[in-house]
Amino acid sequence: MANGYTQRPSASAILQVILLVVALAVPLFGGAYWIHVGAILWYYAILASSWTLLAGFAGQFSFAHLMFAALGGYASALIVLHMGTAYFPLAIFIGLVLAIVVGALIGFMVLRLSGPYLALFTLAISEVFRMILIAEEQVTRGSLGLQVPRFFKGDSDVPYYYLGLALLIGSMLLMGFLLHTRVGLFLRAIREDEGATQASGVNTTHYKILVFVVTSGIAAIAGIYYAHFIGILTPNMMILPEMGIVIAMAVIGGIESLPGAVVGAAIVYLLSELLRDYGELRFVLLGLALVLVQRFARNGLLPLIDRIGRRPAAVSSRLSAPGGTSEKPHGN
């Protein structure tokens, strides 16, 4: 399986350990700027990896992922603003529960939808929510943005950096555990052939809703973290180009690999910071990279690293359900 969870230490597993050590050490050596960049990177990495679970593993291509981040962020921010900073735990809890409930609801609604229909449905839901955020100014402050109290006192970003990293590692462990159990197998089976999975006695309804619940909850945690770290929320956090960045991170890193998505997020976000002088040209390259990676290296960049030190035959052995490569019946 090309998902990075192989028994023997692969090249990408070693790379992951190295990256983790580097990530832990950055605040010791890096300046305030890179700590800030890193803290934002964790937000994107959590989103990209949870979207990978939803779209890459379970095959539920959703454009509404950032809506859950916004939902969690706004809910938590509004509660803290109205009740005071003593209520941080309650605010986080409600933001999370709200996202989980809405996630379950959307998971339930899209049970019959797949492919482009699912993408359009989630895009529309997301746009409706964004319009509400813009229109209900007296609650959300609209496009001006909502000022949000930060988690920690002081100007240092170091606590946020480690909080974000801890959240990322925690969510990766949770998702990795889920994929290691038979749930992971069921999710991939649903992606390959839902009908056949159902016929094999798997309650696909449960697992499809479950994956929406888990990924929506994780996205909400990312949003809550982001809200109380950056200190301002605007509806722009969930515009389509932002979703495009998250999708690009996941696809470039490897849409069938959770660590791949994190590496993808790091590559995309750090490059976009390093190349800041090039302005919009960076996003031209991002779009190009998205198309090229998809066209020529469909499993993203991380699995390519795995090829190092492996026999070529091992590379092509990837999970494919019987008939997974045949074209779907069309038009009758």
Next chain:
Amino acid sequence: MSYFSLLTVNGLVIGLIYALTAAGLTLIFSVLRVVNFGHGAFYMVGGYVSYYAIRSLGLPPVGGVVVAMAALFLFGVLFEILVMRPVYTDEVERKDEYAIIVTFGMTILLSNLAIVVFGPFSKSPPPFMAGTLILGPIILPYDRLIAALVAIALLCATTWFLARTTLGQALDAVSQNRESAAVIGINPRRMYTIAFGLGSALAGGAGALIAPIFALSPSMGDLPVVQAFIIIVIGGMGSVGGSIAGGILLGLAQSWGVGYLPDPNRALAYTQAFGAVLLIVTLLFRPTGLFGRVHLRLE
């Protein structure tokens, strides 16, 4: 009353442009079974091609529309051959995701390239015709009138082409059943290329028509493409007639909504949300859309 007719006429004009954009999207969907998430960017590129054709080649504004359509046809054909091709082979396991990602990637590429090349500020192409038509209670700038007439002509031509010409019928045959079409000697791959080119050309034409009415900007396609998604779902994915009806209905509903609802800021936001809600409700309860063709129902 005059306010109502003003809103109606304006809604109709915008609705026709919407319909044109959606017709291209639905043509691509019916033949390739792919939603082109890059359609808004193609629309934007059409606007700019027309602008530069008028400015640097000295063409009349309607000539700009023709050049934009020709350029976008070529672009669509090339994109289909270079990037979309793997969708029909066993090379790609997850065709839907592949198509969404490459077309969406194209949007990121093109809209940012437009900022780099054309600049972030809006440009205004010369009007099709100066002046305003005043006909009793109806006040309509000639610009909008001509855009509407050209849109009607293009929509009629598309409908006629699909129903009456051999090539159009071949496209329709592929949209109904690829295998059967292949059996009677139609090469589906050629039809995919042609459909993608024509759909892109319609998007480019719509962008070129709207450019003199509003202004050109790299993000001008962002909103119309969402409207086009709404229209093709409401009208029935794959039905060109449905997208024409859906486009006009949506244009009218938005024009009336913005005109009559109190609090303009909210009205603007919620009339846009209204269409998205329609899309959600349609997908949940009537996935074939209002004018959907049975063979294109949800798979």
